[in-house]
Amino acid sequence: MKVSGIVCEYNPFHNGHLYHIRKTRENGATHIAVVMSGNFVQRGDVAVMDKLERARLAVRSGADLVIELPVQYCLAPAEVFAAGAVYLLDSLGAVDEISFGSECGDAQKLIKAMETVDIAAITHSEEIKSIMEKGYTYPRALNSVVNGYDTESASIIAEPNNTLAVEYLRALKRFGSDMKPFTVKRKNVRHDDLEIDNGFASASNLREMIEQDVPVDEFTNAEWAEAIRNAASKGEIASLSRLERVILYKLRSSTPEEIERICDVGQGLEHRIFGARMAGSIDELLFTVKTKRYTMARIRRIMLAILIGITKADMDQLPPYGRILAFNERGREILAKAKGKANIPFASSIAKLSQLSDVAERFAELEIRASDIYGLALETVTSAEKDYRAKIMIDME
Numbered sequence: 555m556k557v558s559g560i561v562c563e564y565n566p567f568h569n570g571h572l573y574h575i576r577k578t579r580e581n582g583a584t585h586i587a588v589v590m591s592g593n594f595v596q597r598g599d600v601a602v603m604d605k606l607e608r609a610r611l612a613v614r615s616g617a618d619l620v621i622e623l624p625v626q627y628c629l630a631p632a633e634v635f636a637a638g639a640v641y642l643l644d645s646l647g648a649v650d651e652i653s654f655g656s657e658c659g660d661a662q663k664l665i666k667a668m669e670t671v672d673i674a675a676i677t678h679s680e681e682i683k684s685i686m687e688k689g690y691t692y693p694r695a696l697n698s699v700v701n702g703y704d705t706e707s708a709s710i711i712a713e714p715n716n717t718l719a720v721e722y723l724r725a726l727k728r729f730g731s732d733m734k735p736f737t738v739k740r741k742n743v744r745h746d747d748l749e750i751d752n753g754f755a756s757a758s759n760l761r762e763m764i765e766q767d768v769p770v771d772e773f774t775n776a777e778w779a780e781a782i783r784n785a786a787s788k789g790e791i792a793s794l795s796r797l798e799r800v801i802l803y804k805l806r807s808s809t810p811e812e813i814e815r816i817c818d819v820g821q822g823l824e825h826r827i828f829g830a831r832m833a834g835s836i837d838e839l840l841f842t843v844k845t846k847r848y849t850m851a852r853i854r855r856i857m858l859a860i861l862i863g864i865t866k867a868d869m870d871q872l873p874p875y876g877r878i879l880a881f882n883e884r885g886r887e888i889l890a891k892a893k894g895k896a897n898i899p900f901a902s903s904i905a906k907l908s909q910l911s912d913v914a915e916r917f918a919e920l921e922i923r924a925s926d927i928y929g930l931a932l933e934t935v936t937s938a939e940k941d942y943r944a945k946i947m948i949d950m951e
Contacts, residue, residue, distance in 0.1 A: 598854025
């Protein structure tokens with residue numbers, strides 16, 4: 555029995571994800587446990603479909619066990635997103651390797667790039683700071699410094715999936731994990747690429763097609779294609795645009811002091827955000843706040859964190875539990891292997907998990923609030939406290 559862990563969003567699932575799972579199986583994985591973003595995703599957006607439906611479809615598409623990544627980690631920079639996901643996989647005590655996609659496709663080169671970056675961050679900190687003072691983001695400043703003496707590592711960390719892969723490796727090192735890294739070279743299309751190549755399309759492309767009611771059957775499997783059609787017919791496709799007024803309301807009713815307490819707000823950014831409260835649309839708001847130093851994705855994440863109420867203090871704790879969203883018979887075997895080895899509790903009921911500790915209660919509170927807000931992003935608005943009534947997917951076919 556070899557258990558491989560995958561960190562995913564499946565927003566939505568496409569042929570590239572199917573290829574990744576197939577290659578992970580070919581590498582010897584008999585069981586696959588995934589940690590998946592919930593109703594909000596790392597690019598600073600709502601997930602195209604509800605997390606329970608995506609978890610159900612994930613199990614029908616090659617995953618065996620789906621664990622939810624807490625919302626504060628979903629709406630966080632790459633290093634925090636990766637750390638939360640790796641911690642959950644490692645805490646299960648049953649995962650042998652972590653499998654991830656990358657443009658590089660070479661784990662050893664990624665490890666070397668990680669080591670180079672870590673050294674550069676310490677030995678060239680003043681140079682990095684100087685570049686950032688000119689208005690550039692930390693990743694761009696770091697890449698500029700690394701490029702000065704290791705062009706291969708610089709080219710590696712310039713690619714988005716390589717960057718995330720490096721963060722997975724860094725998290726493995728941080729937690730002293732025994733999980734082995736395995737990377738699959740991304741096939742054909744790049745991250746967020748809007749081009750189509752031989753049956754492969756990026757998740758960004760698929761989301762745009764779904765929004766325009768264009769069939770996506772060619773680029774995903776039959777289960778997902780049918781589910782997307784059904785969700786569209788029932789008004790269950792989410793859009794950030796439907797949260798526009800509540801986001802603007804929340805910003806207009808917040809003080810600079812309240813904004814400053816929100817996660818990932820620093821260097822006086824609260825004043826820039828507060829100054830944008832006159833905006834009449836999300837787009838105007840985002841473009842008013844954005845600079846070279848603050849990426850659009852970061853600003854979107856912060857706006858959603860303000861709406862949900864995710865503070866800096868909420869990022870001080872690692873996940874106190876693992877919430878199970880779906881599993882099949884092999885997933886049950888993973889949980890059996892984890893019994894007595896897991897470092898934190900794993901269960902499906904958020905009501906029961908919330909009773910474990912004060913920290914668990916706060917994690918559950920944020921998750922329930924996030925799901926309640928997500929319901930407003932659907933064409934057909936869902937009722938509140940849906941998370942309490944959620945029925946997880948158990949597939950024993």
